[in-house]
Every structure is written in structure tokens, then in C-alpha cells.
Amino acid sequence: MFLLGASLAVLLATRNDVPIFLIEHDVYSVHPIFGLRIPSIILSIFDIVSLSLFAVIVLGLILLSFRKTVSAEIFFFSFWLCTLSLESLRFVHLFLALSGKADSILAIVNKLYMGGHFLGYMAIFISGLYAAGMRNERQFSIMAVCAAISVALASILPVNTGIWEQKLMFKVGYGQLIEGFSLSIILITIANYLIAVRVRGDKAYYYIALGIAAIAAGSHFVGLDSSPLLSLASMLTMSLGSVIYIYKLHYFYLWQ
Secondary structure, eight states: OHHHHHHHHHHHHTOTHHHHHHHHTTOOOEEEETTEEEEHHHHHHHHHHHHHHHHHHHHHHHHHHSSSOOOHHHHHHHHHHHHHGGGGHHHHHHHHHHTTOOHHHHHHHHHHHHHHHHHHHHHHHHHHHHHTTOOOSOHHHHHHHHHHHHHHHHHTOOEEEEEEOTTSSEEESSHHHHHHHHHHHHHHHHHHHHHHHHHHTOTHHHHHHHHHHHHHHHHHHHTTOOOHHHHHHHHHHHHHHHHHHHHHHHHHHHTO
């Protein structure tokens, strides 16, 4: 997905009809930063490629760190990272629209994108449950159930093909409900990691909770494509949070 996103980023950045298309759909803007004027499409390219690359790098770091250490939290966290790479579907959506594909096809891409989001939030939620003391060895079965629920939720989600959003996708229904659901999942997950301090008897989980909070908040704000400064700050926050989360969790399980 990262390679797909990077390839489409190059194609879209070199097409002269992209700004015209975005202006026609009222989603084109210019962001001033440090005396420069950054077109919204460039900001979107930065955000999408950065999130996909972030997923690749952090998954690689997990692979190196947890070769001989087992952690259910990391297992489900890794699935959430995988869903971050689905940000590349935003490029697919725009590229198909520029190619004149039917709105019904674009709506399917929207639903795949939202389904990936639902799956990611459920995966990170399950990781918090394991941190708080849940014991179930059938992790793949749990992920299969989460995937089925995500497909069901995405399939019934209404898509308004007449309105584009800043992040290069159609506007979906129940936007406020989805935002509330996402925020609730993140807060509950952080709470579960804090509960783990008492359940596991190790204060390292305070840092682990801080790390997961930084990663979740950063990914949310980067995905909004609202400001270059916010995107930069969020990526730095995510990077620092990942180092804390992985290092502290690895250190804890290393001595179990």
C-alpha cells in the first residue's frame, strides 16, 4: 500500500488537471507556512505518504524488537498499523475520479477506506483489553470477527457522492457519530492501558499508555489534511509515541 501510494503521489503531483478538479469540487486551498504557500494537494500527498511510510517503519521496528518476545498488545497494535497504510486509498479514489470512473465505483473505495478505519480502531481497542488483563489465545479468531464487523459497518454506511471532503474522499453519513465512536475507542483504550498499571503491577504501563495516546492522536490529526504545521507536529508526536510504546512494552515482556 505504501508503494501504491508513493506511485500515485508522483502521478497526481505532475498532473495539471488535479488543482482544477479540486477547485471544481470546492476542496482546494493554499496553506501558508514559513513564507511558503503549500497547495492542499501537496499537503494531502505528504500526509498520506507519511502515514503509509510510518506504518512500514514501525512494523519493521516491531519485527526487529519482538522476534523472541510474545505480546498480545503488539499483535493487535500491528493490525492497527496495517490499516494506516490504507490511507493510500485516498489517492486511488482521486485517481479514479480524474479518470472519469462511475460514482458507484468511487463509493466502494470510500467504503473500503472506512472499513479499514473501523478495523483499525477495533484492533487497538482489543490491544487495550489484553493490557487490562483479558486472556484469550484465539487472537486470529478475534481479528476475523473484527474484520466481519468492519465489513458490515462499512457496507451500510451511506456515502454522499455529491460532496467531496478535504481529505479527497466523498462525505460519508453519520460523520459526528463516527468521530464520537473513534474518540470513545481511543479514550477507552488509554484507560485500559492505565488499568494495566494496577493489573500488571508495573508503572511502565503509564508510559505505554502515554505512547498509545500520542500515536492515536497524531494519526487522527494527520489524516485531517488541515494544516502543514499540525501534520508535522502530529508526525513527530506519533514517532516519539511509537518509540516509547514499543520500547516500554518490549522491556516489560522481556522480563516476564
